[in-house]
Amino acid sequence: MLSRTTLPRQLVCRLPHRSPSNRPLSSTSNRHASPYDQTIPNLKIGKTTRVIYQGFTGRVSTTNAQQSLEYGTNIVGGTTPGKEGEHLGLPLLPSVRKAAEQLKPDATAVFVAAQHAAGAIEDAIEAEIPLIVSIAEFIPLHDILRISSILKTQSKSRLVGANSPGIIAPLGTCRIGFQPLTCYLPGHVGIIAKSGTLSYETVGALTRAGIGQSLCIGMGGDIVAGTNMVEALQLFENDDDTHVILLAGEVGGRAEQDAAEWIKDYWKRVSNPKPVVAAVGGVHAVPGRIMGHAGAFVNLGEDPSEVKIKALESAGVITVDHPTKFVDAIQRVYKQAGKDVSTLKWNGQSRRSYHTSSRRIRGPSNMIQKRGLHIENGQAKKLLSDKGIPVSETEKKEADQRFLAITVDRSERRPAIIASPTTASGKVFARAKSFPYDYNNGPDQATVKAVLEQLHMDAAPPAAMATTGKLLQTLVQIFKEKEAYALSTHISGTQDGSVVVEKASFSFDDSAFKSGKRQGDIFALRDKSKEDADEVEAEQDGIVYVKLADPTANIGTLINGAGLAMNANDALVAYGAKPTNFLDTGGKATSATVEKAFELILRDQRVKVIFVNIFGGLTLCDMIADGIMLAFKNLNMKIPVVVRLRGTNEEKGQKMISESGLPLHAFDSFEDAAKKCIELAG
Template sequence: MLGRPALRETRLPRLSAAACRSSFGTTSVNRTKYDATLKNLKIGKHTRVIFQGFTGRQATANAKESIAWGTNIVGGVTPGRGGEHLGLPVLPSVKKAVEVLKPDATGIYVAAHQAPAAIEEAIEAEVPLIVAVAEHIPLHDILRIHSMLKTQSASRLVGANSPGIISSVGKCRIGFQPLPCFEPGKVGIVAKSGTLSYEGRFFIPLDTRLHRHFAPALGRVSALASAAISLSGTGLVDGLKILVEDEETEAIAICGEIGGFAEMEVAEWIQEYRSRIGNPKPIAAVVAGVNAVPGRVMGHAGAFALPGEPDASAKAKALEDAGVAVINHPSRFGPVLKTLLSGSQTQSGNGIASLRATAAMQQRRTLHTFAAKRPLPRAWHQKVTPRQGTTENRRNLYLDRDVALDVLRQQDIDVLETPDNVSDSVQHLLAVSINRATSSPCIITSPTTSDIDEAARSFDFDYPVHGVPDLAPIIPDILKTLNLGEGSLVTLSTLIHQLVDLFTSKEAFLLQTHIAAPAPDHKTVQITHAHLGFDDAAHHSGKRQADIHALRDVSLEDAAEVSAEPDGIVYIKLGGGGGDQLGTADESHNIGTLVNGAGLAMNTVDALADAGGKAANFLDTGGKATSETVKRSFEVILGDERVKCIFVNIFGGLTLGDMIARGIVLAFRDLEEQLATIPVVVRIRGTNEAEGQKIIADSGLAGLYAFDNFDEAAAKAVELAKRSS
């Protein structure tokens, strides 16, 4: 057993009796029941909102902002409490709040480990719209919640891990979207990435001070629903259905990214929509993650591809084929949609390259180059000691092959002792994972070991809220897709049940195996290879599965990537040589990137590639980065000797531009020696951008280039990197 710790049997806590009253299926009937709640997304001045966790610090701050903006918050819930808060009633339960306050929507502002129970309580109380903003909710808790949602037609969920939903026309915010980005307008956004949507919203609108070149009729975003978790309660198509029917929405922007099938579903839906509507609304889209590292979670919970899921390029191609104007950066939404609305450009997805030049012209063309005296040098140590007591920002745990096979053996699963002797031609793919299109667990099969084989199939099954799922109806079909003989049925059935049990008991998101039925009997199905992935949130948020996560071996991972985790930074090396990537590092990947937000970080890497450069890394400081986080990010980036230039691309939504600027100045002063030969290109837009640019201008630092325009900033970074190579 290689001396590894034995795995304890760990089960999820059961849902309440109300959640278990019926079997939870994925049939079209159940889907239709939940589809009946789409109308609940139509928020506005009429929407009566309550907050769960109302008296907490985060909820209080958000409620004050939202009320001042115009949101009709009528009270809230704090378990076991009563009285008033912010001059509004506090009720002890959601059920009581529904009786007294008659809300149309609830915003859930509690920690991740409390959020599943809060969502369940809201579903049982039949609140029409439930918005969950918490990150890091354990994935299997969300799977169970979807089991509840599918059996009812009263409540609609937005989230979790979502900025929420907002109507700037109706002055209703349920979430934490940065309010300076919103004014009444004609454009709606549906998004899987908060930061991409924030930047997209900023450039869509009219602001007479910053965007005089936009026509007043275009306005700012009128509505948004987004989610960035592996399983979202409301998807992109759901948002589109609302926006195309909304009389005040004249154009739509979509922010997509790797992970799941949502963008493919959107493309199919848009094709149908455009075929039946004589004058369809113009639609533009951006899809982040073209250059994402396969198998890695790129910053947030949903940003990774499971077996059989399309990559970002395939998604962009499908959208283009559906007639969507696909752009490569959210700053281009404004000019592209303006052109489409004017009727001067057909919405075919073609000609966007020519529109990029227009987009660049329409952004402010301001370049500041600061060359002045340098501050005094300070000591800096190449070896970084991670700070203790902070939250890790890892999104999953993958086990290497030997450890994965050992885990299977501990579960009494039949593993072939000499797998390398089995020909690839007689091996097959068998995996337990998640169907993000149906929000259900599924079994994936292929007669070969490839998940992109045309004969590959996916079989949904009901999430086992208690007991074991009934897999008997699908196992004969699985046997056929694997091209195994009838004599293998018994051992295949046993294996599938064992894998499903491991999937649920240890809260996995992927159990990918290769199987074979070798000689002499060709009836005993055994595993020859395993790639196992487990949900990190179950451990860090749910305080479960410590034994499985103790199997992580950081010595097999890139030291710099590991060292960034305790600071809340997601850092992934690109171009080989780091993390899960094999081979020698590619020296042409020489631009270090520092970005706030996973979607924007992926998109920055993609847009740099379009500009002729190659990013050395993906780095997401997190949506709420601090000056210290920015300085720490510089340290991590500078540890890569390939880096010849650093590109800082910050959109100030929740993250403030002046705070980022202070972090950059702090990094320059503390990392004087290392930055002496590494130029830094900074682009700060959004909240407090003027203050941030002034801090940089007044710093007197050489080697620092500040831009407003993304294209100019990217071109300068590419130029400087090539010059230094």
Template structure:
């Protein structure tokens, strides 16, 4: 079925069977156990041709190595994973040999591959070392590479994706990912909180999860477990700008997995992965309908309906919209049209999925009357109530978030001014000057195509000076990172811009020269956006608007290294508008964004304190869905301490709008009892003048809740998000 095992390895050793084939042969007694007892059509064979996708099917058979094996974090993680049942066979620390944790330690990935025959590697090294580690694993042809590090420079990942496209053996998950885990197969390659996971009780109870957010996926896991369900395979695609494995690819594997009965899909702002997932779901449903079988139920959540801040990164590196990318509302609408049900909070996944599964059981899972119905109606609350039962055999009603949102206009951290960008372009021979009012403006940019995981040209035949994402005529033209812009691509862009009808030869040649300059600028300065507006006059291409957006991680590294050009750019780059609270939070390792509406007013009243970027976005969204308004986005970070929580309180209390503080924490790496102690510390050392509502779930949730309950302080402790949010909204209204 798949051809990975037919690929010859470049270094002369015999090709090993692919992971999928080995797992099938070693588990030949397994039968498909879907609701209907009949496997749905295989989406992998018909809807995807990528031979590395089966490498995601991890389990007890998966032989795992760790890169950075002797490091503190890798050691602690390996101990947990081994105790849980993960088949870790050894690891790599450069230049070292021997044993670690009683397992072989090798000096290189190549040596580990030859000695240990791994199916997968988990990369546990700092972000600065991660690109080289990923490349080493690809060169050694490890079938599955899982990279958890965040803050890897964008262009390093683009180069890695260009490398991946030259081979057909290795599949990448991440970077900036919690990893991949199989609850059924007791295999963890990542840092997911193990106490949350359960394999379920058999057929009809196992939920596969594909998620861009780690914390939201943990919430979904806990929710399904509470609903009496379990989990099969959970793929954390991660929050990077270009993901090694995207949502559509994860869906492809989950739909074909015989141990997955239903799917939870978690997306967010930024990119087009959710639209591609929606198109895949539509095709999957049509294929199932044609075969006369039931498709697996899919329930989805999209973060950023209210927390989307134009031009600003919302915690995750990829959680911002590039020109031409869809809004969160557009993603929700596409998923609903495709047949997915929508929830507005991950706590609601369990009952929503259980209701869908019960509905299939109630219908006998033999017909196709349920097929393709989005079935989503708006409810304010009650996803955990009995109203979501079988609904007389029909698909139950699921809450749909409101589609209104506040647009907050702020800048990403590093935008180079138009004057400075003009200077850069002029030095390379470009005719650049502000628009004089003469000639038709056309939009032209070099940016990222997250779908193809490569650079792309963005082009629109007209431009009115507004945000190009609002223009329906913008088109993407992806191209190879190393090859650059060729003549054929230039001709296609010229055709879309309408330049090929204007002094054809000269205009097209001028466009070719300009695109080469833009691409050179994109590469040399490690940009994520080189944006222009151009006019064609007298067979010349003139740039009349320009903006350069730089990857903040790479910019900081180059600046610290004393790169002369970067230092010159920093000197002429105006600092962003000062926000004292954001600056104070950043100094404490906290990601904080002040939320205002598009007119600059600040109607919010609820200060939010959340761990995890995805959960922080969703908290703002869900509060808005219940009638509340947050003053801020705040992500404590994955390793928040009690001191961090105290700092968060100090920041929040300086905003005069805050009438109540809402602490919403799901314990993964962040422990629930640690957060609770941080809240108490804040009361002891900070003058807390507003009510505080605390919701703690996840790792050490019982301990954290008990600390809050027994504190004797004016705190409101809740387990349910809806109950906690309703209380926060009630208290904020009382203070009005």
């Protein structure tokens, strides 16, 4: 059976407890510097950064460009294939190469639909544009893997994204992305965040406290990111305008643990290091579920959020459970150091200038949907059998099996083979090694030999070695041709000295199908009748809805943004609340979307109160308020609703709620709202 919402068991096994500083898998890669590392300084944007737009004449791109121009961004033109002339009073050119030649851009904003985004990014790389910012969600994973393999070989272009809100320099009044501009204040705090809405919540809290920001980088929520946390840290270390660094992470990948390792080294070699504060969402994420963002899940050999938090804390990083607490953490750090926190607000004495530097860094879519289709044992083994791989009808004891898988090494930004000589519970990944390989060329002979050695098969009979080699080659082929993100197998020896597959579980990227219109044969296997009907229905309205299992839970949640939703649920639990669901309305929620979300939540008989927590970026707070009142009218709602609206049009939305005459409880403070939810839930 193929399920769209539940990951295979191998993806969700919890690793044995270990020191947070240790890697979950030993790797054959030593993470040598690549030419791409030379592009880190390209992230330092500012007032004179020359920006172009790809997809310049599109409706969304046009509106965004107008806002960014008003903010002060130095937009010098843009491109639309087949068009030439003017747009918004600026040059419009038919190709990126022509724009690069005539406009001499330092950065490009890629406002191109997901199915065409990879081609647009590649055009920008070929034109050697220093900074490429890709905002589109649902770009097929293998398109990004191909782009990543190109980026590693060059030293001119740096990518931010994809699935990113972009990058903004409040200190330099330069925005390349779609951040809500009213939230930002010039100052001296640098931010790197996986989640857009979580970064807005962070910035909003800082700005209210008079603490300004120097540079905010959206890492993005996809499996593979063009710029990661370590690269942002390297930039911030050498940025004189950044005095404090904030990290906003979430479940999935090793970015936060890689950051912790870098920070440990940074604080050893620097006499006066910059303070680092972090928040990591997804502590209470549902194991085996993709929590809104494409990359928000625990993949093969990865650790859950609580292990990431321990890693950061062991490195000396202060961690908080909600972005509104970043302010208190910064104030404590500055008080202990005898510093004045008011110095983090811009004093008008310095401005960012030209964004590209030749010096080296010192020191080490359209609709929200869950991603990932999962083929369980029977169908996965049939795929292998059809390619001539021996599979068993029955399964042997785990003690007689070995583990062989292919997945994505997010830190390396390329595929990796994972091999373990055992499948025994709790020992699979403790004894596993990861072997990253080139996406385009596949694993070389030395890598295959090392994998066989790791499986303890280097001295096996020739038939066993040959069959294992063929299986590995087949997995590599399926991974690339069918656009998978995790293929795992359990294998064992046979009496005739060969090898057979005992168990298999395959996961595929559904953006290849949804955005790229590829892999129809795989996705035709989806059986929606085996999935939760409410969650399938939510998907049709652009809502990511995941029911939580606790029978005593009683607080329904309605939140915009995957990272913010995960973090809000974590914080609610920390206050003693029990959420019944994870629900992300998406960054472009409308009043109709909100009404549909209420309808889904109200079907759950456990719900005694609903908590609405919205940070308006693209979503407008007054539109959300209208949706809440519409829901009360159309759904004949009887239970109380606690509402917290922040961001774009927040005052208008809050006024609509307070004057509605409905049983709505409006709050500005997250803590006060959470406590009210608990009180109302009884």
